[in-house]
Amino acid sequence: MRVAIFGASGPTGLLLTKNVLDTGHTVVAVTRHPDQFPLRRPGLTVMGADVRAGTALRNAVDGADVVISMLGETYSVKRIDLYSVGIANIITAMQQANVHRLIVVSSTGADPAQGRRNTPWALRLFGSVITRTIGRTTYVDMRRMESLVRGSGLDWTIVRPSTLFDHPTVTKYVAGEVDAEGIYTARTDLADYLATLISARDTIRRAVVVSTTHGAPTVLQTLRGEPFRTT
Numbered sequence: 407m408r409v410a411i412f413g414a415s416g417p418t419g420l421l422l423t424k425n426v427l428d429t430g431h432t433v434v435a436v437t438r439h440p441d442q443f444p445l446r447r448p449g450l451t452v453m454g455a456d457v458r459a460g461t462a463l464r465n466a467v468d469g470a471d472v473v474i475s476m477l478g479e480t481y482s483v484k485r486i487d488l489y490s491v492g493i494a495n496i497i498t499a500m501q502q503a504n505v506h507r508l509i510v511v512s513s514t515g516a517d518p519a520q521g522r523r524n525t526p527w528a529l530r531l532f533g534s535v536i537t538r539t540i541g542r543t544t545y546v547d548m549r550r551m552e553s554l555v556r557g558s559g560l561d562w563t564i565v566r567p568s569t570l571f572d573h574p575t576v577t578k579y580v581a582g583e584v585d586a587e588g589i590y591t592a593r594t595d596l597a598d599y600l601a602t603l604i605s606a607r608d609t610i611r612r613a614v615v616v617s618t619t620h621g622a623p624t625v626l627q628t629l630r631g632e633p634f635r636t637t
Contacts, residue, residue, distance in 0.1 A: 409604060410434040410467050412457060412496060413476030413511075415443055416637045418570065421597035422476065423450070429601060436466045458488070460495030467499045472507045472604050478637030479544060486543045490550035497558045507610075508562045509603050510555050511596070511637055514586045514615055516548035517566065552613075563603055564613040567591035570637065571623050581616040582609075590622035 409426050413419045414435035423445060426433050432449040440454035455462040457477065467473050475496055479488045493510060500508060555562045566586070573592035580587050581599045599616045603609055 407431045407471040407604060408434065408469055410436060410470040410473045411476065412436045412466075412474065412492070413478055413637055415439065416476060416478050417572070418478075418511075418593040418596055418637050419476045420445065421593055422474070422600050425597050425601040426604065431604065434466055434470065436463075457492035457495050460498065463495055463499035464502050467496070467505050468503045470503075470505050472509065473500055473505060474509045474511075474600060474604075476511045476600075476637050479547075484543065486547045487550075489544075489547045490554060493551045493554050497554060497560065500560060501558075506561045508555065508558070508560045509600060510551065510562065510564050511600070512548050512552055512564050512566050512613075513545065514566045514568045514589075516545045516552060517613070561610045563609045563611075565596070565600060565603070566613060566615045567596045568615075568617060570596065571618075573618070573621055577618050577620050579616055579618050582614050583612060584615060586615045587617040587619050588622055590618050591616050592618040592621070 409431050411419060411423055411433060414423050415437040423433050423435055427447055427449050434451045434453055435443060435445070436453050436455050437443055438454065438456050440452045443452045453466050455466050457463065473496065475493055477489055477492045479486050552564055555564060568586055568589045568591045570591055570593050573594050576594045576598045577592055579592070579595040579599065595618050596616055
């Protein structure tokens with residue numbers, strides 16, 4: 407399959423690009439700075455495009471079997487619109503190119519009704535503070551993005567990880583139409599799950615979660631080492 411990945415230059419995007427190539431698919435990695443993209447491999451095309459402009463997106467998705475959006479933005483108290491503006495342009499490009507399969511990375515923080523299991527009170531408090539303060543504008547825009555995806559008429563899947571962290575390997579994570587566990591998701595687990603969705607049909611028009619249940623950091627470790635970035 408030919409897979410177009412938006413946000414491919416982010417830490418999770420790079421992991422996903424490697425995973426998809428390793429499984430024998432071809433990848434179009436879409437980034438604003440193609441000259442800085444660190445991978446060069448057979449089956450990989452690196453294409454420069456800005457999702458805010460939308461002008462080159464038709465070429466990026468043309469001929470793709472699957473489009474994956476992993477747009478990410480650093481938390482800010484200022485208004486954020488990258489997710490909604492970007493996905494609107496991606497959807498338009500897909501409709502023009504007659505491409506139907508769309509996988510979008512959102513966040514469990516975008517769904518206030520999302521249940522959680524096995525979460526210590528300190529982690530629940532930390533997550534609540536983030537969603538109501540520096541993460542509020544991010545999650546508001548993610549909800550706008552999800553609304554646009556649901557109304558697109560495409561064969562979409564919305565994937566909601568929790569707070570992302572680096573881990574050296576894939577773990578025995580929990581994923582699917584289930585309650586999130588804890589408030590953390592390893593980037594390796596998210597990338598692995600996204601790669602499995604490329605050929606899956608049972609998650610079409612569904613919102614799913616992916617949770618890391620072993621090896622997650624403590625709240626203190628997160629505050630010390632993890633940047634406030636969603637992907």
